Amino acid sequence: MKALMCHLYYKYPGGEDVVYEDECWLLQEYGHEVVRYEAQNSQIDTMGKIDLARKSFWNPETYRDIRELIQRESPDVVHCANTFPLFSPSLYQAAKDEGVPTVQTLHNFRLACVGGTLLRNGEVCHKCLGKAMPLSGIIHRCYQGSLTASTVSALMHSYHRRRGTWSRLIDQYILLTPHSKEIFTAAGLPPERMTVKPNFVRPDPGFHDSRSKKNYAVFVGRLSKEKGLDVLMDAWSELSEFPDLELLIVGEGPLRGLVESAAQRDPRIRLAGQLPRDQTMQCIGAAKFLVFPSVWYETFGRTIIEAQACGTPVIASNMGAMATLIQHDQTGLLFEPGNAMQLAERCRNLLADEQLQKRLSVEGRAHYEREFSAETNLLQLLNVYNKAGVNLADPSESNVGVSSEKLPS
Template sequence: MRILSVHNHYQIRGGEDESQKAEVRLLQDKGHQVDVYEEHNDRIPTLGKIDLASQTVWSRETYQILKSRFTEQTYDLVHVQNFFPLISPSVYYAAQAKGIPVVQTLRNYRLLCPNAQFFRQGHVCEDCLEQFIPLPGVIHACYRESRAATATVTAMITVHRALGTWTNQVDVYIALTEFARQKFIQGGLPAEKIVVKPNFVHPDPGWGEGGGNYALFVGRLSPEKGLDTLLQAWEKLGHQIPLKIVGDGPLANQIAEASTRLPGVEWLGRQPLSQVYNLLGEALFLVFPSSWYETFGRVAIEAFAKGTPVIAANIGAIAELVEHSRTGLKFRPSDWEDLTAQVEWALSHPAELTQMRQEARTEFEAKYTADKNYQQLMGIYETVIKNR
């Protein structure tokens, strides 16, 4: 099978980028020929505002390049991982013009929400969810805190709704969780075209010992990740168990200050994946305090792979991944007191925490290995090609 994988990479690489690259590597390891068409947001500063806005809605460059490629080379399928902002939905039209089926993975909520997160001013926001034209996003300057930039994203969403792009130009959408699938259906995407396939971890990093006697946070240091809840909890918990924080982002200064002020809090900055795995494997548990609708939560299944339970906010997709009292614990989102209570329960129940380590690893082996994911992905691809 020959596949074209389409990627628009972010300036800050994170879980989405890692998942995209892992999928390409997996397909190649299984003997498929995977070509990659990619753009990177590093190119944005070279474009004028008008050119960038125009390209976000419809990239003539992408359309022409890919139409020529499809003329010269035969592909069984085009899998779009991310088209925003430089590739644009014109990628779908280039493929469909040559009769090539299109699969789109939904790694964020960009088709429904201008900032792609359903999150504004520290809280979940669904103001644009069922709006044909997501004007509230423009009013609140939700994308990059700019009304002009948000207007561009809103134009892209609205124009392609009006053209029927989201309904007619994509053969199958892949949502990462059932929670995310239901949000996309609520937002108007055709239910019959959305299937669920989670992310995976490849290669398998193997079990950890869990002997580090610390809690761990891994993620982007940004408001939607629930860091205020985490730090409030550790004002009380710092003398009971240390907290290591791995990551970087706009709240880095706040985390640096907290690490000097709060006992037990240590900020390690950004770390290579190998070191993240080491830290995950030795942690007593991972804390996942997000206050937005995560579409997945890759670090949670990385923790499961290491046999590490997850204490997670009961919100969005992460609430679907963690089973309370089996693979971890859940707390009320944005409620630092409930987070504190769950951590204290874990610390006072070492036997149950040890059993959760076994269950977390079992969950990984049952759902999130490369082989399991490959079987699901091939099923999706074969169905799409057969139907076409």
Template sequence: MNILVAHNFYKLAGGEDLCVASEIALLRAHGHQVESYCLSNDSVDGMRRLQLAGRTIWSLQAAAEIRRVIRAHRAEIVHFHNTFPLISPAAYYAAHAEAVPVVQTLHNFRLVCVNAVLLRDGRPCEDCLGKAIPWRGVVHSCYRGSRAASATVAGMLMAHRLLGTWRHAVDVYVAPSEFGRRKLIEGGLPAARIAVKPNFAYPAPGVGEGEGGYALYVGRLSEEKGVHTLLAAWEGLRNVVPLKIAGDGPLAGAVREAVARNPAIEWLHGVPHAEVYGLMGQAALLVLPSQCYEGALPRVVIEAFAKGTPVVAPRHGAMADIIDGGNGLCFAAGDARDLAAKVQRLCADASLLMRMRRAARRTFDRNFTADANHDALMEIYRRAAEVHARGDLKTGAEVVA
């Protein structure tokens, strides 16, 4: 099958970018011809504000390039991941103009929330969910702490709601979790067009030994990921279990300060992703303290399960759907004391940890293998082709090639 994958890379690579790379590798390993159309947010720095706002809402440049790549590659389907901000929803119409079905994986809540994570002031927020005009997201400067930037995102959401883009220009949406699907439906996306396909680990790593005696955090160092909660929890755990932190981000300074005053915390700044699996396999447990819901079950949780490593995560969002007390424990989101108590409970019971290691790997084998993921993708592509063949694209503007 000839597949075009389109993705707008972030400035700081994260789990979403890794998911895209893994999916491309998986498709190619199964004999599909995959072409990629990728842009990077590194180029945003040189743009004027109005120029960026225009491209965010409707990028004629990306639309023309998508049409050119479809023709050159003879793509049978276009699979979008992140289109924000440089590709824009105009690319959906470009694909339809070439008579090619459109699939859009939603790794976050970008189409129903100005800041894409349903979070404000460190707590889950659904004030704009399902609203035709997400004005609260602008008033509260939810995107990058800027009303101007938030207004641009809100304008994009409103314009494409009016055009009917979200209801008619995408043949199938992919939500990586049942929780994410429910929230997208509440946000106004058509339920009949949303399929659930979880993330996966490819190639699957072997099970680790779990003999390192430490807890591990892997991810972006930012507010929505619960880094402040993590550091506060370890104020009371410094004599119980060491913590290794692998990642970077805007809260790097707070992590650096915590390392200076707490000898139990080690910051593995700049550790290559290739080494993360080894760290994960030796860790006693993985800690995921996210303040936000996490629209997808985070890739790092799936990787931990693949290594047989139990997970301690908040009792909300996608995490609460899969962490069941057998493969890990849930704590009250934002509650550093509860997080510390859960970590201490696990580290004090070696037999419980061993049972959880086996259960974590079983969870991976049941839900997150590459072969099952490929089968699910093929079914999604078949479904998208059927929807596209019915000619449900009813609205939109002409795309200039």
């Protein structure tokens, strides 16, 4: 099988970029061919507003490129990760015109929310969910705090909703959790075209015994408001009784200044910035625990399963994807979203109880092994492609190292 994989890389590297790379690797590792169509969203910085708005609605260059690429490479499926804003929905039309099935992974809530996060002023917001015209998203400037950008995002979504782009041109959607499927069903996407398939971790980082952990907690992610960094900083200020416990912040983003200011006030906080993937995994594996304080739903929460793979306990917000990935007091600890005092209390409880640390470490690792291995994920991905219209029923089309008995029918 040959897959045409399409992705716009983010200005600040994040989980979506990693998942895209992982799925390309997964297919190639098991004997399938991958063709890539890629660009950088940093190009936006050099574009005028009118040109950007035009390409967000319909990018003729993308339409031409995809048709030419399909004609030259003859892929069996087109699989899209991030397409907003530069690729535009013209990509889907190009694939449809060439008769190739299209799969779209929904890594954010862009098709349900102007801002893509279902979050406004630090609180979950559903005002635009399912609306033909998301006026609230325009009024509140939900995309990048810009009236112009929010208007373009809203109009693009509304236009393609009326045109039937989301229901007619995409054969299968990949949702990362059951919670995301509920949200997008409420937003009006066809549930019969949705399949829940989680992300996975590769390479397997291996289990880090609790006795090998160092005296620090770690946050890994984009430094942005929806990630709950202000909640984390407030919680850490409540933990003054642990003068030697460091908080390591790994990532980049618009709230870098907030973290730098907190680090100046509290020497226990250290900003590492963006690190290579192997170094990031080393930081997670050696940490006493990982904190995931997001105040938005998240569509998955990749660093949670990375920590579980390492045997590193996780403390996360009790909402959205986090609540589906963690069973409280078994595979991790949950706290009320936005509640810095309760987050601090969860940290205290974990630090005071070595048996709890060991249990969360072992159960988290077992959860990873059951649900998030590469082999399991490959079978799920091929099942999505089958649903989209790719014929993979012949075992000769299958994968090196995976039994044909496990292939999706």
